[in-house]
Structure formats: structure tokens, C-alpha cells
Amino acid sequence: MIKMKALIISDYDSRISWSCGFAARLKVNGFSNTFVSLNPNDNIDSLRIYRYLDEIYYVQSLQELSTLLSDEFSLVILAVGGTMHLKIYDIFQAVYFLSEIRPILISGFNGIEDVSDPEGVFCRSISDYICVNNSDFYEYASKILKDRNLSSQLFRTGFIRDYWDTEFEKAHNITNVMFILQPGILDHHKQLEHLGMWLLDYSQRYPKRNIILKARGRKGIEHVNSKHEKNYFHDFWNDFCGNLDSRVSIVYGEMEDILPNVDLVISYTSTSLLEALIVGKKTAAISDFGISKSIGNVYLSDSNLLISTNDVLDDKIPEVNLNWYQRWCCYNGDLVDELIDRSYKDFEAQYKHGKLNFIDGYYSEKNHPYLFRFRYFDTESKSSSDPGMKNILNRIKIFFKDIF
Incomplete structure (x- = not known):
């Protein structure tokens, strides 16, 4: 050598x-x-x-x-x-x-x-x-x-x-739920209102569950969506869900450090959905807004993960299509x-x-x-x-x- x-x-x-x-x-x-x-x-x-x-x-x-x-x-x-x-x-x-x-x-x-x-x-x-x-x-x-x-x-x-050398515990009960918004995608006021009202319903339906709003980057560190993300999550919750309460938190940081403490991951499109699946977390992709390249969820079309917010509200969490999983989550x-x-x-x-x-x-x-x-x-x-x-x-x- x-x-x-x-x-x-x-x-x-x-x-x-x-x-x-x-x-x-x-x-x-x-x-x-x-x-x-x-x-x-x-x-x-x-x-x-x-x-x-x-x-x-x-x-x-x-x-x-x-x-x-x-x-x-x-x-x-x-x-x-x-x-x-x-x-x-x-x-x-x-x-x-x-x-x-x-x-x-x-x-x-x-x-x-x-x-x-x-x-x-x-x-x-x-x-x-x-x-x-x-x-x-x-x-x-x-x-x-x-x-x-x-x-x-x-x-x-x-x-x-x-x-590579990390073992994640698979939760049987859901205590911590991570919701991943994507600043710059689905940013229209009515779209955010739809998500906000559903999330408020979710927090009221499950008062013992903690809700984590995952920011894309790390606080104070510039990233590719910084211009979209400034004050985004506070504004989202305050505008559509009411003031932040003790069960709702905005988390900045690396997914590798956050995932071990999460039981369910929800988004409409995010690489984090793949990460959650790989480590065995319950995962759901919101289908309310359709399937399109602009949303970035076309790759999920045959995953079996796409469900409505109503189904998420009813805890109808899907099982991933194993054929799709083998293609995407090697x-x-x-x-x-x-x-x-x-x-x-x-x-x-x-x-x-x-x-x-x-x-x-x-x-x-x-x-x-x-x-x-x-x-x-x-x-x-x-x-x-x-x-x-x-x-x-x-x-x-x-x-x-x-x-x-």
C-alpha cells in the first residue's frame, strides 16, 4: 500500500x-x-x-x-x-x-x-x-x-x-412523532393551512404524543433552503395551530441524532423518509396534495406509504411495499x-x-x-x-x- x-x-x-x-x-x-x-x-x-x-x-x-x-x-x-x-x-x-x-x-x-x-x-x-x-x-x-x-x-x-453499527429500537407504541415540512415546497397559504389544521387535530387527538417539527438545517448555519426556512416553523405553528405548547418542539440537528428518539416519521416528501425506513421506524407519506414532480413524491408512488392525513389521524400507518423497499432502501x-x-x-x-x-x-x-x-x-x-x-x-x- x-x-x-x-x-x-x-x-x-x-x-x-x-x-x-x-x-x-x-x-x-x-x-x-x-x-x-x-x-x-x-x-x-x-x-x-x-x-x-x-x-x-x-x-x-x-x-x-x-x-x-x-x-x-x-x-x-x-x-x-x-x-x-x-x-x-x-x-x-x-x-x-x-x-x-x-x-x-x-x-x-x-x-x-x-x-x-x-x-x-x-x-x-x-x-x-x-x-x-x-x-x-x-x-x-x-x-x-x-x-x-x-x-x-x-x-x-x-x-x-x-x-453502519447502530441498532435502533423498534417502538410498539407511538410517543414521539416527527413531522417534516419542506420549506419551498407546498408553501401556498391554503396548503399550509390544510396541514396546520390537520396537525392541530392530530395533537388534540393524541394528547400524550410529542410532536417534533424537523427543520432542514442546523440553527444558525446556512444551508440550501435558508432563505425559505427563516422563522418558517414558528410562523407555521403560530399562524395555523396556535402557540407552541410543551408537546410541540422545533428541532434543528442531524437526523442521525434525532431518529433514535422518534417512533413515527411523517412527511410528504423527504430523504428522511428513506432514513426512517432503513432504521425500522414507522413511516407515512401524506398524499393529500397529489403526486407530482413539483412536490417531489413521484418516487413514492408505488411504495404503499402514501396515505391521506385522515388515515394518519386514525393511526392507519402503512406497511412499506417490500419490492419498492429493496429498490430504494438498499x-x-x-x-x-x-x-x-x-x-x-x-x-x-x-x-x-x-x-x-x-x-x-x-x-x-x-x-x-x-x-x-x-x-x-x-x-x-x-x-x-x-x-x-x-x-x-x-x-x-x-x-x-x-x-x-
Whole structure:
């Protein structure tokens, strides 16, 4: 073995949870882990992932990221969203262009995958390996890569979270109920009123049950839905259900820490539904608003989990369709270990057979110029959801500065 050091790059929310599960398996396989947070305001040492890390860095810009990439890493794990893959890969190629070897690049999907949307595959097609959860999506993505002669390899790792060695007690009685709203989805006043009045009925029907309103992020830490979530849960309860009482709480934190104390998880769409199922919690998905891509619950259509709020009120909690469960909720650390082993062997082989070629992704500046504007223009924008992008040096400015 030459070196077993991994660099993990991530930013927010469930992407960090995905990173945590991957970091845990890397540790099991003897790796030293360095974590780079693209959110400079985060506090990684307060999270579960901290126990699996040897070094942590926070970057204000991607320009700083280029100073952290080095020949000491054998694997680079990307747990980011969308076109951020393209921006990081641009730096990856520049840093390792003259190197005799390069790290193996791994990306993946942190939760729900859409079998009608190729965008995620296109963005991640710069990777040596793409981790996939759902078996249907694996077939869908395989066809996308094959039809376009893309050389990225898919690997079905299943759902990746930090539950590898955790045993959850299965509750027979329901005491703690977690309701997961999604700020930015079903935000119309009448929709919220419908949910609020039902939740009020639920709290009155079951006076001995505690209700947890789960916030997406962590309090005081920016995340992808921060602009939607500010005061969202207090306003929701106060506007539609009355003042918060002692049985209702708003919880900020990691699902891994909250789930052990929850007996029933309710939402209309959330990756947390998959997490709850994997650890054996009672789970229900609200069907009142229909099934649509805009709600994000199409993947639940044949799960048997979709029920009305009236059924939830009557405690008619469904049993998951086992066929659907096997497709969506594969959870096996051995699969991740297999990918890590294969990736490391690919890395080692470079010492004998020479440096691996860089992967040509689907997106190119020639055919998709807007996606590569970051090469020439400052991408700082109030509407941008990409973290760590502030103060990126403008290449055109540098060019003229060198001239004058």
C-alpha cells in the first residue's frame, strides 16, 4: 500500500450526512480523511462526521481549494450539488495536469434520485465512479452514460448514511412523532393551512404524543433552503395551530441524532423518509396534495406509504411495499467497501501502468457555455445556491492585470 488518504469535499445538509457515511467506511478500510467544507460558516466539529476526520479545512472560495489538492490523496470524494461538480473538476484538472498520477474521483447521489431527470448524471459524469442508490435509477443512468459514450462508471452503493453499527429500537407504541415540512415546497397559504389544521387535530387527538417539527438545517448555519426556512416553523405553528405548547418542539440537528428518539416519521416528501425506513421506524407519506414532480413524491408512488392525513389521524400507518423497499432502501456497508477497494486499486495501478486519463464529462464549454461562465466571470450572486463561491478571482481581470 502506497498511501491511503482521502479528501472529502462537501457543503450542506444531507450531503454532509452522505459524506459522513462514506467517511465511516473509509475509516473502516484504513484511510486517513481530510474534509473540506465549502461553507466557511459551518462548524464541522459539532457533527457526527467529525469522529471520522483527521483534518478539516474551511474555504472562502474555490481558489483556496486548489491549494489543498495535492499528490498525497488517493481518493477525492465530491458530496456537492449540480454544477459545483464542474467548478471543482476544473480545478482538479488544473492541479493534477502535470502530475505523474492523480486521485480517483468519486461522486454520488445523497438521497432521492429522479428517473426522469438526467441533470444529476450529466454533472457527475466527470467522475471515475458515481454512487447510486436506487436500482431503477441505476438502469436509467447506465443508459444515459452508454448512449453518450461517457466513461464514468456507475456503482450501486445503496443508501449511504452513518448507521453502519447502530441498532435502533423498534417502538410498539407511538410517543414521539416527527413531522417534516419542506420549506419551498407546498408553501401556498391554503396548503399550509390544510396541514396546520390537520396537525392541530392530530395533537388534540393524541394528547400524550410529542410532536417534533424537523427543520432542514442546523440553527444558525446556512444551508440550501435558508432563505425559505427563516422563522418558517414558528410562523407555521403560530399562524395555523396556535402557540407552541410543551408537546410541540422545533428541532434543528442531524437526523442521525434525532431518529433514535422518534417512533413515527411523517412527511410528504423527504430523504428522511428513506432514513426512517432503513432504521425500522414507522413511516407515512401524506398524499393529500397529489403526486407530482413539483412536490417531489413521484418516487413514492408505488411504495404503499402514501396515505391521506385522515388515515394518519386514525393511526392507519402503512406497511412499506417490500419490492419498492429493496429498490430504494438498499443499505449495505460492504457495497461501499467494495467501491473503496476498487478505487484504491485503480489509484495504485497508475504507478505501474501510468497516469489515468481525465474523464471527459457530458458538459463542455463549447456546447454548454453558460455552465462554464465561472471561468471568466465572478459568480457571486445573491440568488446563487452554490456555497464557497464568494471572491473567486476573475480570470479576465487576471489576464488584463498581467498585461498592464
